[in-house]
Amino acid sequence: MKKSARITAIEYVLPIKTLSNEDLARDFPEWDVDKIFGKTGINNRQIAGVDECASDLAFQACEKLFSTIDLERSSIDFIILCTQSPDYFLPSTACILQDRLGLSTHCGAFDYNQGCSGFIYGLGLAKGLIETGQAKNIILVTAETYSKYINPADKSVRTLFGDAAAATLVQCAADGPYIDRFRYGTDGSGAKNLIVPIGGSRNPSAMNESPELYSDASGNSRTDANLYMNGSAIFEFSMTRIPQLFSSIFDETFTVDDVDLFAFHQANKFMLDSLRRRIKLPIEKFISEFEHCGNTVSSSIPIALKESMNKGVLSEGQTVVGIGFGVGYSWAGCVIKW
Incomplete structure (x- = not known):
């Protein structure tokens, strides 16, 4: 077997x-x-x-x-x-x-x-x-x-x-196969755009010293021990790489029409709406489950899948395309047969 x-x-x-x-x-x-x-x-x-x-x-x-x-x-x-x-x-x-x-x-x-x-x-x-x-x-x-x-x-x-x-x-x-058609991608040149700059071996935290607090042009304050995100760079990366990744999953034997639901990383409304329009996906097949919990990073897709099950949107026998993307830069996609 x-x-x-x-x-x-x-x-x-x-x-x-x-x-x-x-x-x-x-x-x-x-x-x-x-x-x-x-x-x-x-x-x-x-x-x-x-x-x-x-x-x-x-x-x-x-x-x-x-x-x-x-x-x-x-x-x-x-x-x-x-x-x-x-x-x-x-x-x-x-x-x-x-x-x-x-x-x-x-x-x-x-x-x-x-x-x-x-x-x-x-x-x-x-x-x-x-x-x-x-x-x-x-x-x-x-x-x-x-x-x-x-x-x-x-x-x-x-x-x-x-x-x-x-x-x-x-x-x-x-x-099976029940999880298949895996696609991956990495572009480490974007590492600086979503990062906690100090605390690891490259830039260790100084003992008994508080890192300097600074503010950016938008009035956001942080230290280098905090999470930094270059939102415009992350958006540009997502709009470029994710449509390419998405297209690579499909061929003459498996098309977008074969998919019941699309479960993308639940980043935020603006990002997901922009990707859905760019890729031309029907809104009724596009899972959005972040209003009650925000962007939960690696847990966002399983939460979206579980909520879809709870609401009867996702059921046995259906086909889902999952797409994750973000920090790294790192991205990945696959097909999940429920």
């Missing part, structure tokens, strides 16, 4: 604390509630607590997954965890998660740092592990707490990003 990797369950969690447009309008009086929503399409973002880390959200998402599936924990033979906000430089957050979940010590576990394209990359990794016989039951975890990198005085990113974690069960199945 040919081995095929298949998504069989998705669950996600959001932190309790809410950052609403009303909250942001109080902090940034020059932007009222309507302007914030008009620019972003987001009403609320959920923000991790002071002592709440990516592994805490990841743990909650996995526990929620286990509560909804009929599978013993001992059957999980791999955890793949995508995060750019790990608990520690080392050890791997996935190793901490394996122990906390009480999984077998025969379970493989590793982190990878990928950001907005991370869910698609993770599906590709899971497919490789399953279809080469290295694993049968994989939990692909995406967990991010970007809020810990964001300066409260920087509305350019504070209005967009929310914290979240998702747990996706990928299992060995017959018949």
Whole structure:
């Protein structure tokens, strides 16, 4: 029997604390509630607590997954965890998660740092592990707490990003392929346009020193220990690379008409509307599920898929094209048969 990797369950969690447009309008009086929503399409973002880390959200998402599936924990033979906000430089957050979940010590576990394209990359990794016989039951975890990198005085990113974690069960199945046609791309020349400049080995943080606070031309304040985003450069990259990636998925045997739904990285309303119009996709097939949680980085696609399932928009037998793109620059796409 040919081995095929298949998504069989998705669950996600959001932190309790809410950052609403009303909250942001109080902090940034020059932007009222309507302007914030008009620019972003987001009403609320959920923000991790002071002592709440990516592994805490990841743990909650996995526990929620286990509560909804009929599978013993001992059957999980791999955890793949995508995060750019790990608990520690080392050890791997996935190793901490394996122990906390009480999984077998025969379970493989590793982190990878990928950001907005991370869910698609993770599906590709899971497919490789399953279809080469290295694993049968994989939990692909995406967990991010970007809020810990964001300066409260920087509305350019504070209005967009929310914290979240998702747990996706990928299992060995017959018949397939259920996840296929993977396409990837990288352009590291854009690394500087979405970055936390200091804190790693290249530019370590100075002990007991606070980095200098500075403001940009738009009045956003941050330090080099905070997240910086060049929004216009990210937009230009997305408008150029993503239509090219999208086209590469299709050929004479598989066309846009064969697709039931399109699940793009849920960046923000302006970005998604622009991409949808550029690629000429029908709005009724284009998933938009970020109003209640903001841009949740690597968790945005699994959250969009789960919400589509909950609403009856996505059901068994349908075909989805998933597209992730962003920090790196990195981009990836694939076809998912539900």
